[in-house]
Structures are given as C-alpha cells and as structure tokens.
Amino acid sequence: PSGELIDPYGGEADIRARRIDIRAPDTFREDPLRMLRAAQFAARFGYAPTSRLRTAMARAAPLVRTVSAERIQEEFVKLLSQANRPSVGFEMLRETGVLAELWPELLEGVGVEQNEWHAYDVWHHALASVDAAPPGDLTLRLAALLHDVGKPRTKRGPHFYRHEIVGGDIARAMLDRYRFPHNVSQATEHLVRQHMYVADPGLSDAAVRRFIRRVGPANIERLFALRQADIRGSGLPKRNGSNEAFEARVRSELERKPPFSIRQLALTGDDVIAALVRRGEAPPDFRGDERVGAALHWLFEKVTDEPGRNERSLLLQFLEQYLQTAGLAERETSH
Numbered sequence: 594p595s596g597e598l599i600d601p602y603g604g605e606a607d608i609r610a611r612r613i614d615i616r617a618p619d620t621f622r623e624d625p626l627r628m629l630r631a632a633q634f635a636a637r638f639g640y641a642p643t644s645r646l647r648t649a650m651a652r653a654a655p656l657v658r659t660v661s662a663e664r665i666q667e668e669f670v671k672l673l674s675q676a677n678r679p680s681v682g683f684e685m686l687r688e689t690g691v692l693a694e695l696w697p698e699l700l701e702g703v704g705v706e707q708n709e710w711h712a713y714d715v716w717h718h719a720l721a722s723v724d725a726a727p728p729g730d731l732t733l734r735l736a737a738l739l740h741d742v743g744k745p746r747t748k749r750g751p752h753f754y755r756h757e758i759v760g761g762d763i764a765r766a767m768l769d770r771y772r773f774p775h776n777v778s779q780a781t782e783h784l785v786r787q788h789m790y791v792a793d794p795g796l797s798d799a800a801v802r803r804f805i806r807r808v809g810p811a812n813i814e815r816l817f818a819l820r821q822a823d824i825r826g827s828g829l830p831k832r833n834g835s836n837e838a839f840e841a842r843v844r845s846e847l848e849r850k851p852p853f854s855i856r857q858l859a860l861t862g863d864d865v866i867a868a869l870v871r872r873g874e875a876p877p878d879f880r881g882d883e884r885v886g887a888a889l890h891w892l893f894e895k896v897t898d899e900p901g902r903n904e905r906s907l908l909l910q911f912l913e914q915y916l917q918t919a920g921l922a923e924r925e926t927s928h
Contacts (some may be wrong), residue, residue, distance in 0.1 A: 614643040621653035626660045628653065628691050629668035636682030637675050647689055654690035665695065666771040673723070673734040680720035683738075687716075695771075698763050699738075701745035708751050712828030715744045722826030726818065732777050733815055736784035737822045739764040743785075761786035783812060784819055792820070794838035799898045801846045802853070806897070810853050813843060851900035855893050859905040860912070862889060868912055884919070891915050 607614050613631050615621075621628050628650045635642055642650075657665070672682045683699070686692035693700055702715030711718055719738050726737040743760025744753040761782045768778040787808050796804070808816055817840050824831055852858060865885045869875035895911055896903045902911070 611638075611640050612643055613640045613646055615646050615649055618649065621649055622656060625653060625656040626664050626668065628657055628689070629660075629665065629672075629686070632682035632685045632691070633668050633672040633676070635685055636672055636679050637677075639681075642685060647685075650689035650691060654694055657691055657694050662771045666773055669771065670731060673738070674728060674731045677728060678724045679734065679738070680724045683720060683723075696767055698742055698767055702741065705745045705748060707744070707753075710827060710829065713826075715741050718826055718828070720826075721828060722822045725825035726822040730815070730818075732780045732784070733818055733822070735764070735768065735773075735777070735781045736788070736815075736819050737826070739767065739781065740785050740788045740819060740823060742767075757786050757789045780812070780815075783809075784816055787812075787816055788819055788823065790816070790820075792836045792839035794835055794842050796839075796842070798846065801842055802851060802897050802900075805843060805846060806853050810847060813847065817843075849900070852893070852896050852903050855889050857903075858889065858892060858896065858908065859903050860892070860908045862886075864909065865889060865912065868909075868916060872916060874916070887919075888912060888915055 613634055617623075631642060631646060631650065634640055672679050676682060683692065686695075687700065687703075699716065699719065702719060705715040707713070707715060707718065713721060719741060722740065723734055723738040726733050728734070739760065741753075741756065741760060742763045743756035743758070746763075747753045747756040747759050764785045765778055765782040768781060773781075790804065790808070805813065817836075820836060824836070862881060862885045865888045866875070866879055866881055869884065870877060870879055892908055892911055892915070896908075902908065
C-alpha cells in the first residue's frame with residue numbers, strides 16, 4: 594500500500610484537537626451503547642465532546658435502556674476502573690440525560706446540601722470522592738461514588754440518619770440492575786453500610802477488635818481508603834488526625850492476630866455438642882440446634898474481650914460455666 598491515510602470522517606483532525614465527535618446522525622441510534630463509550634473516552638483520555646455529539650446524545654438518551662445490562666456494566670467498569678477522573682464521564686452522562694435512564698438514584702443528590710463539613714452538594718461530593726479514590730480498584734471506586742447515595746432519602750434538616758443503611762440497599766439494587774459480579778456488589782454494599790464508623794483512637798482493645806469483626810479483616814484497608822476519599826471529596830481542608838491514629842490502632846491489633854471469627858476459636862461446635870450430650874441435655878445422636886451457636890457466640894465474646902482466653906482447656910471450662918448457667922435459666926423459665 595501507498596501509506597496514504599484514508600480518513601473520510603476527519604478522525605485525524607479530531608484526534609489532534611483532542612475532541613470526540615460524530616459525523617453520522619444515526620450513530621447513537623445504531624448502537625446506543627456508544628453514548629456510554631463517548632463518556633468513558635472523555636474521562637479516560639481527556640477528549641472534549643463537541644456540542645454536536647452532546648446534542649445527539651441528549652436526543653438519543655432514552656434508547657440506552659435498550660442495551661443489554663452486561664454491555665452497560667462493561668462500560669461503567671471501564672469508566673470507573675481506568676479513568677483518572679470518572680467524574681468527567683458521569684457529569685457528561687448527567688448533562689445529556691443518559692444517567693437519568695440508567696442510575697437515576699445518583700441524580701437525587703443534585704442540589705441536596707450537606708452540613709458544614711462539606712463544600713458540595715451530595716452529587717458533587719460523590720463525583721469528588723470517586724475521583725479521589727485510586728483507579729484500578731473497581732469496588733473502592735463504586736463505594737466512593739455510592740457511599741452517600743442514601744442521603745437524599747434520609748434528609749431531616751441538616752441530618753441524614755441511617756443514610757448508610759438505606760444507601761447500602763440502594764447501591765446493591767443499582768449494581769444488580771447491571772449484573773455486576775456478586776462479590777463486587779456485596780463488597781460495595783458492605784463498604785457503604787460501614788463507612789460511617791467513628792474513628793476514635795481512644796477505643797478499648799476489645800472495641801477495636803469488635804470493629805474489625807464487624808468490618809472483616811479483609812475489608813479494613815479498603816474501608817480506610819474509602820474514608821480518605823470521602824475526606825478529600827469534601828472540598829474542605831483535610832481533618833484526618835484522628836483517622837490516622839485510629840487506623841494505626843486497628844493495624845496494630847491486626848498484627849497481633851487475635852481471633853476475628855468463631856471459626857478461629859480453639860474449640861468447635863462438636864465440642865459443644867459433646868458437652869451437651871455428656872451433661873444429659875441432649876440425646877446421644879444429637880447433631881446440634883440453636884444452643885450450639887449461642888454457646889459459640891458467648892465464648893467468642895469472652896475471647897474478644899481477652900484473646901489470651903483462646904485456649905482449648907480454658908474454653909472448655911468457660912463452656913461448662915455457660916451451659917450450667919443456661920441450664921438453670923431454662924429450668925427456671927419452665928417452672
């Protein structure tokens with residue numbers, strides 16, 4: 594070939610000008626997913642959409658609902674995982690009406706003012722937070738975008754009581770709508786529900802261990818990263834001294850590796866079953882009931898208070914004490 598560039602649509606000029614444009618008026622009608630792709634390219638590569646493209650997107654916006662959930666999810670994943678500033682793409686989708694067709698829950702935050710700790714409304718805080726979260730971690734980026742999605746529905750004056758609980762439900766529904774992987778949806782929902790933790794470095798060791806239990810050791814660093822994105826996305830100077838001290842406390846406790854789940858106890862449900870049978874409180878072929886779980890939870894609380902108690906011989910002694918007390922209480926109730 595001669596090496597001559599064949600460019601009937603002026604693509605080279607668009608690339609040099611760093612702009613995204615369309616030439617065929619039916620571009621978005623032929624494949625409405627291209628609207629999401631345009632927003633993704635704008636965010637990932639810093640190309641500016643032309644007014645012609647924006648107008649065409651606004652006219653074709655309702656058609657995006659005809660695209661399969663899986664294809665939409667793929668574009669959201671690229672936008673969130675690969676763009677340094679996903680906010681550029683989400684703002685473009687909002688301005689053209691495409692976002693209203695896909696994730697209208699996000700738009701409920703437009704104009705919803707917050708307290709003195711935030712310079713932005715809920716919508717712009719979400720955008721600033723997702724930009725502040727490091728790229729490459731899809732779950733963290735999703736949590737940063739959605740962590741306050743429950744605020745508009747829980748606003749009572751300057752307060753948003755339980756917005757993290759409501760927001761967790763909303764986030765899960767939004768992600769399930771486009772068939773995000775179960776582990777991603779579940780982890781994002783969990784982070785949204787947990788993001789309002791109190792970073793008190795003065796907590797007791799047992800309270801710190803209960804925090805780790807509630808969040809899950811594997812989720813700790815991601816939750817801390819979400820808190821940092823939340824702070825940076827507030828639009829105000831950082832106020833994270835107590836957060837840093839609290840995080841140091843938590844990391845220190847993690848390094849000590851105390852039991853953080855019932856599975857890490859030095860005895861098992863089989864030991865509880867054997868004790869119940871031995872005490873005559875269960876038949877020889879007993880396979881377990883709610884008493885086994887209750888005993889294990891009680892023992893786990895004892896170990897959480899003092900990890901040094903997680904020794905089999907000591908736990909068996911505690912188990913006998915527990916079963917004796919529980920048995921007395923049951924007999925008193927039956928009379």
